[in-house]
Amino acid sequence: MTIIVIGKSGQLAQELKRLDDSLLCLGRDDIDITSAESVNSILSNNNVTGIINASAYTAVDKAESEEQQAFEINATGVENLAKFANQSGVLLVHVSTDYVFCGDKGSPYQIDDKHEPIGVYGASKAEGERALLQYAPKHSCIIRTSWVYSQFGNNFVKTMLRLMDEKTELGIIDDQIGSPTSAGALAKACFYAVHHNVNGVHHFTDSGVCSWFDFALAIQEFGVKYGLLDKTIPAKPIPTSAYPTLAKRPNYSVLDKSSLKLAFGGLEPKHWRIELSEVIQQLASIK
Template sequence: MGPEAMAGASRKRVLVTGAGGQVGRALAQTVPAEVDAVFLHRQALDVADAGSVAKALAAHRPQVIINAAAYTAVDRAESEADQAYAINAQGPAHLARAARELGAELLHISTDFVFSGSQGQPYRPEDPTAPINAYGASKVAGEEAIAAILGEQALILRTSWVYAPWGQNFLQTMLRLMENLPLLRVVCDQVGSPTSAHSLAGALWRALARPDFRGIQHWTDAGVASWYDFAVAIQEEALALGLLSRRIPIEAIPSSAYPTPARRPANSQLDKSRSYAALGAAAHWRVALRETLAAQATVSSA
């Protein structure tokens, strides 16, 4: 066996679901040299379909599965609970069973929305879940399914407020509205940690190399903000990079002034101390935002 073949044989085979999503794309851009990764879109692997999962995993026989597939339309989940549960609860169960049969590891992404948001301090991984909307409940069901099938062998990595230079997320929505509206009103009484998809991808790749880092864990970028704080920062950074042509007023409003079909947690802060100790600390969310917008500006000007 030649050196190239030997190197290929020693690389870890990883299958990533949800390749078209914002985290899936970030994972694809940051694959470590020691990983042989295959990225599957929903057409090739529909996590809600047990047959599709079995077929894809039999074809690729990965050593590790990273589940980046999710139903994330929080408000729509209130009227589409069946679809949310199919992807967020049954999907992880299908993957966990397939992983067990293959002897593969499963790394799964979950959310701050598993908590009610009513406590005053950051939520620890071991704190009891208490979702207040259908999306959060579907994600709790997915976590419970994985735990029942794989126990502590799987990694369930909760995160919050994920955004990227692409896709549908708060950052892209704000940039669009800031170009088209004379005024923005943004909720100021919900707090959490904005997290770049690249930060989350990096944490997942580092976790892959740490088999002792399993069970339920938390990862977000450092620091805390309200949605209003996040919007103000987006405008400031985007103006500095030339991504916006003008400044508009941004008004802070209470969530009661902006009713939505799904209730949101008032406090989405997650305690990341364990993850930061194991994987290294994340950058402050403002730094990560600046880097994300700089990458977007580079693509826009190319």
């Protein structure tokens, strides 16, 4: 089987490569997903049996001023991949986001809840989902996720560890609620989907719910425990209004994961504290 991963340097792509070194990961220098010609030419020459789209425009704030670029990658690019998947009869596993929802529901989002994005990034990802379901409904699997972190790249965990080492105190937002997701665990879900031909829309995150403040406290706890931090520093909860950003964030974006038990062979995500502990141990081992 030739399973192609669209994306090479991102967190998910690197975790997928750790799972199976035989995966063919294609970066921007290898394929331009915004060009149908590039997609058809490159993928047709590689005897593809499955595709995992681990690429995306993810700069949430920057997307507000780079709308065209965000839509080209997150919508047009997905449409091109979807058309190829449908024509060639291979499964396309596509990773989407909690940002397709507004965050005002107050209870976990179901897989069939209506899109209500509140920013350009979320709107571009929602358009990508629509394109995939329109052009490859029988050859696609959408996995929505949230708050992704790992030992690779830039993410909240690594940023917090750096700031906790540099600062004497921190203020962390405590009124945005969601579920962290280890990129390593997400990679396993994508891997299962492409190997077992899972179809439809599903949600995958670590289990459990927390605020960014809760998450940060746990990062500090494990950072000290595993030697990445020398000491703890005071951290105080602050409201979103105290930390304005260009793009609005969902206040409550917990994703209901009940479909995993049936579609993913009874897959049970680990609690976010367990996954976080494992990632921080990985970081400590390469310090």
